[in-house]
Amino acid sequence: MNSETLPARTTTDSTHPATGEPAAEERRPGAGADHAPAAADQGEAEEFVRLFHTEHPDQPVPLARRLHHIRAQIDQQGTYSHTEEELAFGARVAWRNSSRCIGRLYWKSLRVLDRREATTPEQIHQHLCEHLRQATNGGRIRPVISVFAPDTPAQPAPRVWNDQLIRYAGYRQEGGGIVGDPAYVGFTDTVRRLGWQAPEGAWDVLPIVIETHQDKPELFDIPRDLVLEVDLTHPEHPHFAELGLRWHAVPAISNMRLRIGGIDYPLAPFNGWYMGTEIGARNLVDANRYNLLPTIAEHLGYDTSSETTLWRDRALVELNIAVLHSFHTAGIKISDHHTESRHFLTHLEREEGQGRTVPADWSWIVPPLSGGITPVFHRYYEQADQRPNFYLDNDAKNRGKGGCPYGH
Numbered sequence: 082m083n084s085e086t087l088p089a090r091t092t093t094d095s096t097h098p099a100t101g102e103p104a105a106e107e108r109r110p111g112a113g114a115d116h117a118p119a120a121a122d123q124g125e126a127e128e129f130v131r132l133f134h135t136e137h138p139d140q141p142v143p144l145a146r147r148l149h150h151i152r153a154q155i156d157q158q159g160t161y162s163h164t165e166e167e168l169a170f171g172a173r174v175a176w177r178n179s180s181r182c183i184g185r186l187y188w189k190s191l192r193v194l195d196r197r198e199a200t201t202p203e204q205i206h207q208h209l210c211e212h213l214r215q216a217t218n219g220g221r222i223r224p225v226i227s228v229f230a231p232d233t234p235a236q237p238a239p240r241v242w243n244d245q246l247i248r249y250a251g252y253r254q255e256g257g258g259i260v261g262d263p264a265y266v267g268f269t270d271t272v273r274r275l276g277w278q279a280p281e282g283a284w285d286v287l288p289i290v291i292e293t294h295q296d297k298p299e300l301f302d303i304p305r306d307l308v309l310e311v312d313l314t315h316p317e318h319p320h321f322a323e324l325g326l327r328w329h330a331v332p333a334i335s336n337m338r339l340r341i342g343g344i345d346y347p348l349a350p351f352n353g354w355y356m357g358t359e360i361g362a363r364n365l366v367d368a369n370r371y372n373l374l375p376t377i378a379e380h381l382g383y384d385t386s387s388e389t390t391l392w393r394d395r396a397l398v399e400l401n402i403a404v405l406h407s408f409h410t411a412g413i414k415i416s417d418h419h420t421e422s423r424h425f426l427t428h429l430e431r432e433e434g435q436g437r438t439v440p441a442d443w444s445w446i447v448p449p450l451s452g453g454i455t456p457v458f459h460r461y462y463e464q465a466d467q468r469p470n471f472y473l474d475n476d477a478k479n480r481g482k483g484g485c486p487y488g489h
């Protein structure tokens with residue numbers, strides 16, 4: 082979580098490490114926006130409101146009255162609306178329940194921006210910009226979620242097509258090579274067809290595509306000053322900077338549906354701060370992303386003639402040192418996988434102390450670098466789909482079929 086620090090292979094990143102779940106961008110944008118959404122689930126609504134009252138016992142409106150009101154609303158309109166407090170609680174618990182997220186220790190501090198009133202693409206764009214402003218906070222990154230209007234039988238919710246608010250374009254070259262982020266070649270083509278003037282560089286921030294029920298999908302650029310980025314340097318290799326690598330400071334997932342009390346909020350972008358390995362062991366490294374280990378090994382003069390020199394591993398460690406060093410030097414919040422692993426175990430203890438189970442997915446929680454020397458490796462975790470939660474629509478479909486979310 083998905084959601085702040087949702088570090089690591091947290092809630093979404095484009096492919097699952099082991100199974101190669103398809104990149105989020107391959108899912109059909111706008112899917113679901115064209116048919117009327119179903120009514121709110123009454124049972125889930127009740128379960129959620131009970132949970133809210135259990136964890137916040139001093140409510141001005143007693144539970145029985147609130148339940149009665151919700152039942153009446155669902156009977157009449159097929160839906161009900163969350164109070165501000167329920168919404169904020171629901172979003173925080175959705176993070177708490179995100180089994181792929183190692184960064185859940187801070188779930189209570191999630192800032193929840195209630196944007197349910199926004200209807201036009203322009204208003205939504207303004208709120209997304211404000212989200213980035215509050216989240217970036219000059220480098221002192223804060224976990225933030227913006228919750229837009231839910232799906233209701235009367236009106237489908239707005240959506241954005243991007244899987245994150247900030248991502249780099251990818252361009253296929255004549256000779257077959259790729260400039261930019263290979264995971265976004267398809268999405269880049271899509272926004273070009275919608276009229277985006279592509280600069281064709283290696284680090285072009287993609288525009289946001291906003292689709293509402295009454296308007297066609299519209300493109301919006303994110304103002305430059307809202308995209309904080311870091312040039313990568315290495316503390317011991319001054320020439321490392323010549324590789325010209327960089328990354329953005331805020332990972333803001335924008336394609337996960339937030340489900341609270343039987344209601345779907347398809348547009349509820351959220352962010353945390355990065356854990357270094359997300360950038361240094363996945364985004365810049367995966368063979369289907371920037372694939373930089375060979376370049377870095379060559380730059381550092383390693384012997385790549387045999388796997389047994391472990392040139393890949395050496396390059397990987399140096400890249401991760403560069404990522405953490407560069408963020409620190411720039412004054413931008415980031416965490417390392419050792420610290421974040423310990424924080425996750427603290428979270429487990431705290432939650433268990435409260436009598437709650439912490440569902441976790443081992444293959445996403447264990448960092449993609451030095452897994453075995455982090456304490457999260459040496460444990461068993463419960464797996465459970467507890468609600469509220471965040472869903473990728475692919476997962477939801479497969480769950481419905483009773484299969485594994487990765488299609489296996």
Ligand code: ARG
Pocket residue numbers: 082083084085086087088089090091092093094245332334352353354355356359360364
């Ligand atoms: N792994 C994704 C990325 O590199 C971001 C997932 C969320 N991560 C987080 N730290 N909240 O962009």
